[in-house]
Amino acid sequence: MPELPEVETVCRGLNQATLHQPIAGGAVLLPRTIAHPESVDGFLAGMTGVQVIHWGRRGKYLLAELETVAGIAAGWLGVHLRMTGQLLWEKATEPVTSHCRVRLFFPENCELRFVDQRTFGRMWWISPEQRPEQVMMGMAALGPEPFSESFSVDYLYQATRHRLRPIKNALLDQSLVAGIGNIYADEALFISGIRPQVPCKHLGRPRIAKLHAAIGRVLHDSIEAGGTTFSDFRNVQGINGNYGGVAWVYGRDGEPCRICGTTIQRLKLGGRSAHYCPSCQR
Numbered sequence: 001m002p003e004l005p006e007v008e009t010v011c012r013g014l015n016q017a018t019l020h021q022p023i024a025g026g027a028v029l030l031p032r033t034i035a036h037p038e039s040v041d042g043f044l045a046g047m048t049g050v051q052v053i054h055w056g057r058r059g060k061y062l063l064a065e066l067e068t069v070a071g072i073a074a075g076w077l078g079v080h081l082r083m084t085g086q087l088l089w090e091k092a093t094e095p096v097t098s099h100c101r102v103r104l105f106f107p108e109n110c111e112l113r114f115v116d117q118r119t120f121g122r123m124w125w126i127s128p129e130q131r132p133e134q135v136m137m138g139m140a141a142l143g144p145e146p147f148s149e150s151f152s153v154d155y156l157y158q159a160t161r162h163r164l165r166p167i168k169n170a171l172l173d174q175s176l177v178a179g180i181g182n183i184y185a186d187e188a189l190f191i192s193g194i195r196p197q198v199p200c201k202h203l204g205r206p207r208i209a210k211l212h213a214a215i216g217r218v219l220h221d222s223i224e225a226g227g228t229t230f231s232d233f234r235n236v237q238g239i240n241g242n243y244g245g246v247a248w249v250y251g252r253d254g255e256p257c258r259i260c261g262t263t264i265q266r267l268k269l270g271g272r273s274a275h276y277c278p279s280c281q282r
Contacts, residue, residue: 033121087236146179160200197274
């Protein structure tokens with residue numbers, strides 16, 4: 001599933017490609033992709049004759065602010081890529097693949113296509129009378145953004161100090177911190193020298209401070225690399241992310257640690273995989 005760096009990469013690409021261009025309508029090729037409103041016709045009506053004035057990101061959600069060409073607020077377009085979703089900026093002359101679920105028609109023969117092999121991704125059109133978090137229910141439960149002031153060392157320490165669950169599981173909790181998933185939880189834990197199975201309450205403030213710094217570092221590095229592509233992720237131009245080639249531990253079980261040469265191990269925690277170096281992490 002795309003995580004914060006991948007979604008941020010897509011968000012930046014969309015802001016470069018799609019802004020202030022009147023949308024002439026679209027086509028919904030898989031109706032269940034539309035989570036709101038209930039009808040496909042309602043979604044297409046909301047997305048016709050409007051323009052995107054800004055794309056933002058909240059956790060793993062994308063949110064476009066819409067207005068009419070006359071500058072009147074026209075609601076929002078929300079997107080969650082889920083496991084295999086891609087938003088691709090393409091010419092209308094490009095063949096439409098079998099996994100294309102939604103097409104939005106822009107000027108100069110351009111299209112924004114939502115491609116999703118596993119069909120778990122969702123799109124919302126939200127009227128200007130509603131707030132996105134009232135409709136996209138998962139947004140209301142999100143914790144602070146990792147780069148925000150509210151995600152401080154003190155916040156992370158207080159939020160984890162009494163918890164018995166493994167620190168890896170805690171980092172995957174979107175109500176604790178928004179946007180981190182399997183890849184960057186593993187990477188941040190490696191950088192901070194913490195094993196994924198260590199209970200939260202066994203980590204003192206100094207180790208939490210190291211983890212906090214590692215989260216910022218690994219997310220920044222991955223955004224600079226355009227995200228991570230292990231299977232499906234592409235940016236809006238269809239280009240792979242480059243971070244996967246330099247990952248410290250994620251997806252490298254059985255390979256030597258880049259620091260000490262010890263074989264990277266993989267284990268299961270709460271049904272999710274976790275990768276770590278037995279020597280570098282304690």
